[in-house]
Amino acid sequence: MIWGEQGHEEWELANPMSGIFRMGQGTREGRCQSRMMSVVETSQAASSKRFISASKDPLRYRPSETIRLYPAPMDTVSKELFERARMSIPGGVNSPVRAFRAVGGIPIFIQQAHGSRILGADGTEYIDYVCTWGPSIVGHAHPTVVRAVQEAATRGLSFGAPTKAEVVFAEQVRVRYPSIDRVRCVSSGTEATMSALRAARGFTGRDLIIKFEGCYHGHVDSLLVKAGSGLTTLATPDSAGVPEAMAATTLSLPYNDLESLEKVFAERGDAIAAVIVEPVAGNMGCIPPKEGFLAAILSLCSKAGAVSIFDEVMTGCRLAPGGAQERYRLRPDMTCLGKVIGGGLPLAAYGGKASIMSVIAPEGKVYQAGTLSGNPVALAAGLATLELMDDLAYDRLEYLGDLLERGLRSALADRGIPGCVQRVGSMLTLFFHPGPVERWDQAVQADTKRFAKWHAGMLSRGVYWPPSQFEAAFLSVAHSEADIESTIKAARDAMEKL
Template sequence: MSDRPVSQALFARASAVLPGGVNSPVRAFRAVGGAPVFIARANKARLISADGAEYIDFVNSWGPAILGHGHPAVVEAVREAATGGLSFGAPTELEVLFAERLRGFYPSLDKLRCVSSGTEATMSAIRVARGFTRRDVIVKFEGCYHGHADHLLVKAGSGLATFGVPDSAGVPEAIARLTLPLPYNDADALREAFANRGKEIAAIILEPVVGNMGCVPPEPGFLQLVIDLCREHGALSIFDEVMTGCRLAPGGAQERFGLRPDLTTLGKIIGGGMPLAAYGGRDDVMSIVAPLGPVYQAGTLSGNPVAVSAGLATLAQLTPALYERLEALGAALEEGFRAAARDAGVPACVQRVGSMITLFFREGPVRNWTDASGSDTKRFATWHAGMLARGIYWPPSQYEAAFLCGALTDADITRTIQACRESLAA
């Protein structure tokens, strides 16, 4: 009998009306087995399931809940905005304030455009890059996920100059061939790609710290090489900071590493838990976006008052003290996990940047998708089940980064480390 009977019953109902019983694939728990946990409510660093169980949350809505769930300032901002109207399809002062606040965090954003999802932001940024450069080829890195637009759902070919093949049914091969996938952190492969096809490349898009094959940081100098090669060959650099934006610092990875890409995509935290994202960059590049220029992109709900109110309230809470706290909590969790794996004699490595962290079940370091895909996913699934049974809600995939929030306590970290020890020993 299931130890989560209500979730089990809800999943059966959901499976009759939703593909796979979910509205986003990773929620189905297929990488770890069993039925997913259905969530009834959340508060601070806790999730409460439909079965009444309480979990310490390390998913945090896949990153947006950096303050924890139900932060009073964010809830009040949403309530106040909603009473005045959910959406108008017309300009508001709130979206201007929001854009000004974001530009204050990201000096690379001369101009920006609000959208409703990370996928919408990345596909729009790529369209702008193609329109600006009048080139078609996009470079992406294997293991970096940039949303489900057709030209981004590709996997690497067998050689450095091999164009992508579709990684999903429904993606035409002709579109996939315009995407050149390379190994992340491979400077030689990147140089060779530009030497061979530099005149065809419109842009490089990458996660400056990868979170979609687990937490994988860039090698020293790799991000700067991306920017330099783009400038040398007339291409544009796109930092996909949907995940890292405002998480690694108020100004994201580009603040943390002291870099300035041509275009940036943002999401998750900037919406405070609401569907909100943005893309932007250099003035000359963004000036080709309609209605100023020929690159068309639109959205009825873009910049709606409820979402930008949640975003503004969240951005106001991003203080130095918050990031210092997240760094301390992350360091304690990293060391605790590393010691637990060592004491258990389990081949594993822990990789962390700020409040993003992954326990890989393989010897490290993990530098790219080839390394990450060599992880012991069966051991991860067993460990994940053990963590869940001990009240820890961890991402249900070896290849997803976990996220810390500011509502976590020292006691939460201690409990999570102990759960890890027990799960590794089981």
């Protein structure tokens, strides 16, 4: 990343995918043939300053390839690829939400991406708000991250042995998260939550876990559950293949419902091993915690001898350098991290108090291992990403998030459509529900059919929004004001058809 200050003249991309740039108010124009430059304002107060990043040929299109501008015709290339995929891959995708079933369409197959833009298999360009479901906080193919990956790869793809990068990464996590004394690397968010629960059970000698409806913690058997008929009824499986006995070790309570949580602790506090929570829910849409809810979880756990676990796979290093716990000034017993910390590669981690983490083998008797844990290439991407995310970057994300939130709210109001926009930092959801949405049973009342129509309208206007009413959208520092303006216009126009 290069700090650039051009005085009264500011560099601006005329077309982020073409390499054409302008200076100032269009008084000069040139073509960047060998390097792509992306320029974004860092704050409202410093309008003449820009983050300028450059990479050699980040999108190497052949001369015959054309970037199709929206609205695009039917993506026959993705349709053909999806049909082929269904013959070899369950459902045609490697993660269910990618199938677009919630919005009734054909998934867009992606060939490459740079900055805030992705390029579909048919050559159509989209402004991306999925951001790899969160990790791409510095934008796609950021040159600093790409260079770090390339350099690490030349030294070896994997060793199955300790490396200096593991030590540096662990130290960086501890700096950002004062609640973490010790941290262990794994390869996915699911591994992180699964391992954290095992550690909590090993530490407390208890089995019962409390989670909250609508919060997703990976495809861990004991966490793929839904609430029973009463608040203290043992949970039942929410997925085929999960044994009833496994689900019976979990209680599922309404998110943001402190009264229900207090009741369970009063009745069964001495049996509870841990409470795991998304501090900001992102898998039922973006739902912030009510004031006092998270603090109460920590307090109740402390009094009962249970372990409080913040699942910050989504919020970690996204809402602030220290994630949600920095934003809300809280220190849970354990934390799960993923997504952003890997810079787009498979890397996750779990950590916490030294007394709890000491139960992990080889120091303790709780076993957890992984062939690719602490992969050096993934660590290189993660460390490069974390280095780029300074205070100015988070200020930038907050500024962009505010612009997008206000624009979407205005579009809903102008069109007279019942809806609300809920945002925390650089993650947000437009609910087709009058709001506010504070828990799962309210989220599911959203008009998913209207969302599906709106989503199709956004795609046709070149905006790649998460293909589910219940998935948060994300921003990156690579998004520009022009991206936000285009997105708001697309949202407003798409709503006209509803």
